Structure formats: C-alpha cells, structure tokens
Amino acid sequence: MRDLIKQPVNTIFLGTNWESVTTLHSLNKDARFNIVGVITTPDKPVGRKQILTPSKVKESALDSGIEVFHTEKDVDRYQKALDLFKPELIVCKAFGEIVPEFFLEYPKYKAINVHFSILPKYRGAVPIQKAILDGEKETGISIMLMSAGMDEGEILKIFKEPILENDTNLSLRERLVKKSADILGDVLDDWINQKITPTKQDSSKASYCWQKDISKENAEIKWDSMEPEYIERLVRAMIPWPIAWFTAKHNPESIIQDKRIQLFKTELINEISHLQPGTIYINQQRVLISTKQKNTSLRLLKLQIEGKKETDEKTFINGFLN
C-alpha cells in the first residue's frame, strides 16, 4: 500500500485542448498527484488571421507554474522528457500524437488514457460524434492502459453515460469531461494500490472512428439520400464543429435559394409535405424543411445563413417577413 497523500505520485500529463485542461486541473489540485510536467503539441496557427496560438493546456499549465514540454513527434525528445521529469505515472487525455512504446513503459505505474466510449467500441479520435451519429442510447468513459495500438490497451474501469435525446457532441462531451475529472483520481489511486486488475479488450468486437469522418465535407446534408432521423443526429453530432450544412438549391418553392445554410438545432416534425426534399418553407410560424419522407419535416430552431450570424427560428421569421 502506498498512501498517496504522504507520497504523491510524480506524474506527467499529456493533452492539448480544453478537455485536457479540466482533467489536468483536477489532478493538479489533487494532493495525491504531483504534476511534474505537461507535454503538449507545438503552438499552431489559429483562425482567419492564422495567429500562432499555444494549446489550451499549455496556457493553463504555465498559469499553474507547471513545466511544459513539446515532443513534436520526435522519438529523441520523448526520451528527453523522461530524463527531465522521471515520471512514475503518465496520464493522457486528448493528446493526438502517436506515443512511442518505451515512453509508455517507463513509469512504474504505466501510462493511463481516458477515452470517451465503452471500449472496444469506438476506438479512435471521434467516439462521441460517432456514437451520436449511430443513434446509440449510451456511451461512456473508459480508463485504460496505453499501448502501442490505438485505444487497444487493457481496461481499468468503465463508466456508462446515457445519450440524451437532445445531446450534442458538445453537451455530452461536457458531461463526460466533468465526470471523468471527478473519478479519475480515485481510479488512479486504486490502480496504484493494486485494487484493480486490468481487463483485456475483446478486439473481435472493436469498432473504429476517424477524425476524417468529422469534417466539413462529411457534415454536408444530402436531402435526397439521408433519412430525416439521421440528419437530425448529424446536426447534433457536428456541434460545435464543423456544423451540419447544405446549400439551398435553386428551387422556386423554397424561401431561401442559392445560399449556404448551417444548422445548429433542429427537431423532427410529423407533417405531410409533397415538396421536394430540402425545400425550406414556413408553416404556422415554424421554419421547416421537407425531407425524403413525405410525412416528416425538419424544423429549424437555430440556423445560420452564409454572411449572417446565427439566429433562432423566431428571429429569422421576423426578418423574413419583409
């Protein structure tokens, strides 16, 4: 037994974005862990003006006085990080670089990753989005050992979380981030004190998801081929990026034409419409789009037309009445 309060574990944290920040914070204020260093990706150009910006984790770590290191996918630099920090434990959340095996094997208590799915389902970069797209009713948090393969390591603990009807990638992600930050310290403590036996994944049941599945290109709504239920899920999965979109066709029956439209919030409405799929119309103070199912339309609760700002349904109608 090791009393972590008396002997905090020297830990390296690997991460990049705001999710990693929440996880890092919870470990950093947890007396059982001593964050000796943070490894993150190099500063990247961001936004329309391509300003060189540090990752969220880097900003946060520097604020907390934690040393920051960039490995830049360079094997030698991983070795340097080990020499520099001499970690007993590595914790990883949303890092995004392939990490060499010797680095993972170095710490006494190994390298632990937090993944947002019930493994072995949804291995890969975008498990939340894919679970929503597939219409899954639940997903979860897998806390696992890192291995050379992608998300193939042995499982320490899995927590399940329901996917709500209105859940977007963002809302669900926020819940999972918060919950995982709450539980991670205790799971690590149990692991270090050998109260947990890792379980192998059944790789025959594995499924995968890729970053390229979530892109501007794949966020385009195809009214002629996609089922309305799928479109509604697509809208929720693409929040806050890349946002589901389509170009309103040249169609006299549609109130908007030849414009690119992004959808932020929609709901399915039972209503008979014989308009061709993708036609935008207004009925009873509601903004609707016909789908390939004649008895189902999609109601647009929040939308954005190119060149304009995001507006809700009511505001859109106010302006349209001109």
Place this chain on the structure above:
RNA sequence: CGCGGGGUAGAGCAGUGGCAGCUCGUCAGGCUCAUAACCUGAAGGUCGUUGGUUCGAAUCCAACCCCCGCAA
C-alpha cells in the same frame, strides 16, 4: 494583398440620389374568464468611421474599422 456576403431603432431585415421604414421586442392604454392572441397609442436612429462628388447622400466614389461564410 486568398475568394465572397454584410454593418440602417434593443433584435432581425427592407430601402440603390429627394421627408428614415417593416416585423418582433419595450413602455402606456383598451378588449378578454384568460393568453405568447387581438385593437389603439408612444418611446427608441450621428444609416460602421473618415474624406470626396452633388442643390441634395443610408444610397454614388475612395480609404479604413468590425462581423460572417468559404479556403487554409
């Protein structure tokens, strides 16, 4: 100099040389058992900024600022 759309009342928009408008919201009153409904009235603007053209500019010209979509 990457491409394009835009900036007009608190919000969303119309108005392309001649009195500053529409829908919603806000405020006051009315109707109603009641209401997000309906009726009457009111407040609310330096038309992004600066300069130019003109008898006269929200409108035409020039420069700049800001917002948004695409691309990266």
